[in-house]
Amino acid sequence: MNAAGGGREGEANESRRGAGGPETSRASGAGAAPGRPLASSDAAAAGGAEEAAVRPTEDAAHPPLEALGLLCASMLLFAGAQWLGRRGGVFWAELAPALGVLAWILPAYLAASRRGHDPLVAHGLLGRPRGLLGAGLVSCLLLGLYVLAVAAAHGGGPRSPVPWGSALGLLVHDLCFVALPEEYFFRGVLQPALEGRRRVRWVGAEVGRGLVVASLLFALCHLVWLPDPRRLLVFFPSLWFGWLRGRTGSVLPGVLAHALANATQYACASVWAT
Secondary structure (H helix, E strand, O other): HHHHHHHHHHHHHHHHHHHHOOHHHHHHOOOOOOOOOOOHHHHHHHHHHHHHHHOOHHHHHHHHHHHHHHHHHHHHHHHHHHHHHHHHHHHHHHHHHHHHHHHHHHHHHHHHOOOOOOOHHHHHOOOOOOOOOHHHHHHHHHHHHHHHHHHHHHHOOEEEOOOHHHHHHHHHHHHHHHHHHHHHHHHHHHHHHOOOOEEEEEEOOOOOOHHHHHHHHHHHHHHHOOOOOHHHHHHHHHHHHHHHHHOOOOOHHHHHHHHHHHHHHHHHHHHHEE
């Protein structure tokens, strides 16, 4: 009887182990599925989830306060470069545009590197931007029509056209010394830092409050540099450039759009007298 009872007890123990007894229950409490120990694939998945949770993102390249501090620093450096260009003689006058570019790029680049980010990736200079040419052409058309409409409303009329060489020179100058540094900072650095967690999908682009706040700061910086209320109108094309950043994930379409818009504005102002 004892032998038979021991046999039945052994069978019961075996059935309990097969059904997920204490041994496997402890394993399932540690995160495995009931009835089996924690597999290596589960451990890898858990580790991957933890790594993804702490992996730095583009938006984390600069906290908001740091980004605003970088704005102040870049403004001061840019003002210093312009002062040297005006007061430092021919040498500094030639060097001032390049110093102005560095004023907008270098502080943010160094700050991102110090935080362990690749600045070219975090600030939207690398990657495959979509719609690069289309963005530039649309900007050229819209800004050209805008300038012509304003000139016509003020009673202006056509005059001698700008030579192609001058127009190309304006485009290259704006691309290198205006559009690139401004888009790098305001759309590549400032806009992502100020976006916040809540975003909306707006005409195909994921954007947040950073789009509006960065555009407002962009307009205010233009006003500070040249106190003319009309300078605040750059807020509206800035929204377009910021939308391109959100839509494509890159600042390059905005750089091209910005340069073409400025060159078109200069060209229209030259051929349409007010």
